Amino acid sequence: MIKKRIGIIGATGYTGSELVRILTNHPDIEITLITSESRAGELFSDVHPFLQGIADQTLVSINQIEEHELDLVFLALPHGVSMDFVKRVKDKSFKIIDLSGDFRLRSQAEYEEWYKTSHIYPEGIEKAVFGIPELYHDKIKEARLIANPGCFPTSAILGLAPLLKGKLIETDRIIVDSKTGVTGAGIKAKSTNMYSNVNDNFKAYGLKHHRHTIEIQGVLDELSGQETLIQFTPHLLPVDRGILTTIYARPTGEMDEAGLREIYAAFYENAPFVRLRKQEPAIKDVRGTNYCDLFVSYDKRTNMIIVISVIDNLIKGAAGQAVQNMNILFGLEETKGLNLIPLNP
Known part of the structure; x- marks a missing residue:
């Protein structure tokens, strides 16, 4: 099987590092690019030293996404930033799993009331599928934009x-x-x-x-x-x-x-x-x-x-659920890359 090419946009936070940690061991995935505007040019493992020797890719600017062919991108961006990116790439062929809150609610009015900011891409709210696999598995399979739920x-x-x-x-x-x-x-x-x-x-x-x-x-x-x-x-x-x-x-x-x-x-x-x-x-x-x-x-x-x-x-409440959604999108076994055993004590 040809590996799916993945981009992680905004990977310097906890969610981004968890995505890289999980996807590094996924047999059907290739992490093609990892972006950060504030740390571009640095090694990902210098930002997250616990991944030294495991994920040593160079962080790049989000603008370099045009140079890569991608099958899917994860957005680990703040609320209010994701919507701008999704609007900008709305005609691209790759699928998107957004881990911010920008596309989780039912309407533009609801978003603006609860997030206290304007929504610049309300069409995305209408198109997005809420990504709880246990409830919306069939919708997730057909989605182009998935709103990964909050924790x-x-x-x-x-x-x-x-x-x-x-x-x-x-x-x-x-x-x-x-x-x-x-x-x-x-x-x-x-x-x-x-x-x-x-x-x-x-x-x-x-x-x-x-x-x-x-x-x-x-x-x-x-x-x-x-x-x-x-x-x-x-x-x-x-x-x-x-x-x-x-x-x-x-x-x-x-x-x-x-x-x-x-x-x-x-x-x-x-x-x-x-x-x-x-x-x-x-x-x-x-x-x-x-x-x-x-x-x-x-x-x-x-x-x-x-x-x-x-x-x-950070996992079922963010990165792990996002990978679970990705597996469903690509027609993979839902548990692939996610057979993680609890840490105890």
């Missing part, structure tokens, strides 16, 4: 999908409580992410207005066929990576725990990266992998369904 939405949507699809819960009182490691905020230095502010600390942020709220809600609306309302609150953990999301929802009818687990088992029967756990999962259970571990329970006393969803925010 919080991935954990929340996978935790809720069987309940919404089966119309098993009330849709106007869903609570999504998420905790994330500091890499979720990106690689740039911020005072809120300094060691002295994160270590021995735990705090909520983005209360009521976090932009992932509407991303989650949009997919839940589609799954349920009606308007949903979620209360989403993210929290910052003093750990490197990982997301643990706890979901609370009230059933619409009678419920029992055994039946609930059967529903989840049937829904994710053909999902290689969703593991249904017999006990509450921890973030270390998925560290370094593309797994989403789910634990479902029913509290008869309060008549509440409780779902715990755990992912690695």
Whole structure:
């Protein structure tokens, strides 16, 4: 098989380095170029020393993309920057997987309300396919532009999908409580992410207005066929990576725990990266992998369904899911290059 030629645009952050790390071991992929405007001319392994001797390519400017024949590009660019690139290359033949939030929402108006900036390529929003393989596998196969989901939405949507699809819960009182490691905020230095502010600390942020709220809600609306309302609150953990999301929802009818687990088992029967756990999962259970571990329970006393969803925010919440989408696009085995074993301890 001829290897697919891949470009990684904006590869100096955590997501970019994870893409390179994963794709380096992919048997059907050739990383043709890696770009960075701020570090062009340097070796990728000088920016990310842990990949020395593994990924020693020279970083180039994004303008050099015209010199290469590519089958697909991953965009690891900031929100607001990806849309400009996608608009510029809209007539090119290569496929695009965008890891920013620029094409995840349902409309230009929704994007501009939640991201507080203008969207210069609304046609892309209409064309993009939301890239959760467990839900949109067939659409992903035919896509030219894939909007890779955010990390919080991935954990929340996978935790809720069987309940919404089966119309098993009330849709106007869903609570999504998420905790994330500091890499979720990106690689740039911020005072809120300094060691002295994160270590021995735990705090909520983005209360009521976090932009992932509407991303989650949009997919839940589609799954349920009606308007949903979620209360989403993210929290910052003093750990490197990982997301643990706890979901609370009230059933619409009678419920029992055994039946609930059967529903989840049937829904994710053909999902290689969703593991249904017999006990509450921890973030270390998925560290370094593309797994989403789910634990479902029913509290008869309060008549509440409780779902715990755990992912690695940099892999299933970003780079790994992007590679999973790429595999589907190219008609490859969905798990190719992603048979990663959790790091423990």
